[in-house]
Amino acid sequence: xxxxxxxxxxxxxxxxxxxxxxxxxxxxxxxxxxxxxxxxxxxxxxxxxxxxxxxxxxxxxxxxxxxxxxxxxxxxxxxxxxxxxxxxxxxxxxxxxxxxxxxxxxxxxxxxxxxxxxxxxxxxxxxxxxxxxxxxxxxxxxxxxxxxxxxxxxxxxxxxxxxxxxxxxxxxxxxxxxxxxxxxxxxxxxxxxxxxxxxxxxxxxxxxxxxxxxxxxxxxxxxxxxxxxxxxxxxxxxxxxxxxxxxxxxxxxxxxxxxxxxxxxxxxxxxxxxxxxxxxxxxxxxxxxxxxxxxxxxxxxxxxxxxxxxxxxxxxxxxxxxxxxxxxxxxxxxxxxxxxxxxxxxxxxxxxxxxxxxxxxxxxxxxxxxxxxxxxxxxxxxxxxxxxxxxxxxxxxxxxxxxxxxxxxxxxxxxxxxxxxxxxxxxxxxxxxxxxxxxxxxxxxxxxxxxxxxxxxxxxxxxxxxxxxxxxxxxxxxxxxxxxxxxxxxxxxxxxxxxxxx
Numbered sequence: 001x002x003x004x005x006x007x008x009x010x011x012x013x014x015x016x017x018x019x020x021x022x023x024x025x026x027x028x029x030x031x032x033x034x035x036x037x038x039x040x041x042x043x044x045x046x047x048x049x050x051x052x053x054x055x056x057x058x059x060x061x062x063x064x065x066x067x068x069x070x071x072x073x074x075x076x077x078x079x080x081x082x083x084x085x086x087x088x089x090x091x092x093x094x095x096x097x098x099x100x101x102x103x104x105x106x107x108x109x110x111x112x113x114x115x116x117x118x119x120x121x122x123x124x125x126x127x128x129x130x131x132x133x134x135x136x137x138x139x140x141x142x143x144x145x146x147x148x149x150x151x152x153x154x155x156x157x158x159x160x161x162x163x164x165x166x167x168x169x170x171x172x173x174x175x176x177x178x179x180x181x182x183x184x185x186x187x188x189x190x191x192x193x194x195x196x197x198x199x200x201x202x203x204x205x206x207x208x209x210x211x212x213x214x215x216x217x218x219x220x221x222x223x224x225x226x227x228x229x230x231x232x233x234x235x236x237x238x239x240x241x242x243x244x245x246x247x248x249x250x251x252x253x254x255x256x257x258x259x260x261x262x263x264x265x266x267x268x269x270x271x272x273x274x275x276x277x278x279x280x281x282x283x284x285x286x287x288x289x290x291x292x293x294x295x296x297x298x299x300x301x302x303x304x305x306x307x308x309x310x311x312x313x314x315x316x317x318x319x320x321x322x323x324x325x326x327x328x329x330x331x332x333x334x335x336x337x338x339x340x341x342x343x344x345x346x347x348x349x350x351x352x353x354x355x356x357x358x359x360x361x362x363x364x365x366x367x368x369x370x371x372x373x374x375x376x377x378x379x380x381x382x383x384x385x386x387x388x389x390x391x392x393x394x395x396x397x398x399x400x401x402x403x404x405x406x407x408x409x410x411x412x413x414x415x416x417x418x419x420x421x422x423x424x425x426x427x428x429x430x431x432x433x434x435x436x437x438x439x440x441x442x443x444x445x446x447x448x449x450x451x452x453x454x455x456x457x458x459x460x461x462x463x464x465x466x467x468x469x470x471x472x473x474x475x476x477x478x479x480x481x482x483x484x485x486x487x488x489x490x491x492x493x494x495x496x497x498x499x500x501x502x
Contacts, residue, residue: 289366423497
């Protein structure tokens with residue numbers, strides 16, 4: 001399949017043995033993967049075949065492998081891809097040489113072509129001269145078209161299209177780079193250095209957040225990490241610009257101090273701690289890794305990876321649509337899910353909670369995406385679909401999600417039971433809001449039909465819900481649920497479990 005999108009280009013010299021049929025098969029495979037064949041020569045002849053031993057049944061191809069990922073290690077990644085393609089085609093092929101093709105774009109100023117005669121006429125008018133700069137900036141003299149380059153080069157390009165009077169054409173800058181004395185890195189190199197500078201600037205802020213919630217004995221570690229972050233920020237800032245290295249280092253250090261001040265503020269708040277930092281980093285890392293993985297997928301890999309993952313999410317969402325968390329919570333209290341009257345919004349939020357528990361399992365495919373981006377040999381595409389690996393991911397996803405669900409519902413039910421035993425206000429759980437209540441029956445308590453222990457009107461009960469015309473209570477004395485028809489009693493709020501209902 002032809003690959004129209006890629007990050008890196010690698011020149012690879014491949015020796016293919018076996019004769020004309022195998023050569024044709026190799027060329028077809030190269031074309032199918034979107035790798036142009038630049039030249040080919042018999043083995044032992046002029047480049048690219050000069051490095052191989054002379055062999056009438058061998059031919060050396062110069063191909064251009066196009067792949068995703070970073071530049072570093074792309075030569076190894078390209079060589080591994082070629083080897084796997086040859087092995088899948090049962091070809092005897094050897095990668096003789098692989099080298100990264102570096103192509104980066106210079107950062108150049110852009111200019112707008114303007115009408116020089118109209119501009120000069122405006123400058124000769126005394127009253128229009130005061131507004132000439134503003135009129136120029138808003139495009140009053142633009143005649144269409146832009147040019148790119150230095151000031152002299154841009155002017156030559158603009159006047160090159162004027163057939164009659166070149167002096168009637170001028171240019172105005174669209175940015176301020178043309179007057180800056182500091183040289184600039186090429187486009188992609190500048191982006192890479194900027195990203196490194198921002199990441200190092202964030203390290204002290206993260207260290208401060210963790211140090212604020214850590215034991216005093218570990219402060220030395222976080223202090224060293226913060227110092228290393230400032231040193232790394234200064235180093236990356238020093239390398240941020242080709243000129244003005246001190247300015248770059250100072251700029252990145254100021255940004256790092258600003259981030260660290262924000263980290264101190266977060267560390268001082270009660271709602272933010274190391275767990276929040278870890279969860280945020282986990283989510284960002286998983287999303288980034290999955291994106292790096294998905295952007296490289298071919299159709300075969302979509303079938304091999306997407307189907308199991310989508311199946312996992314669909315099954316989990318289907319189970320969650322039946323409010324599995326609420327069902328587990330009710331089961332811990334000796335109830336059924338029909339005994340809980342939960343609004344649809346809370347059922348949806350509980351479903352999101354269950355699906356979010358898969359984030360820990362998605363670390364595996366996320367790391368796979370990072371490994372591919374960095375050209376790790378074990379992650380290079382070309383192997384056949386690993387059904388066992390996909391099955392294990394599916395089973396692990398359901399197992400981990402089920403374990404987290406059981407733990408979440410179990411802990412919530414235990415907190416409810418503890419609150420009932422202590423007579424305190426119980427916590428809510430995804431729309432289930434237990435509260436203390438006094439019960440007044442319309443007839444004698446012994447004549448009220450229901451399930452559970454006998455009703456005592458003198459003490460309060462923990463009201464779980466009123467669902468389907470049934471009142472569901474929790475008896476703090478017997479630690480059992482109690483159910484009876486809602487039309488046989490009325491409920492009055494109580495302050496706590498220690499109150500008397502008179």
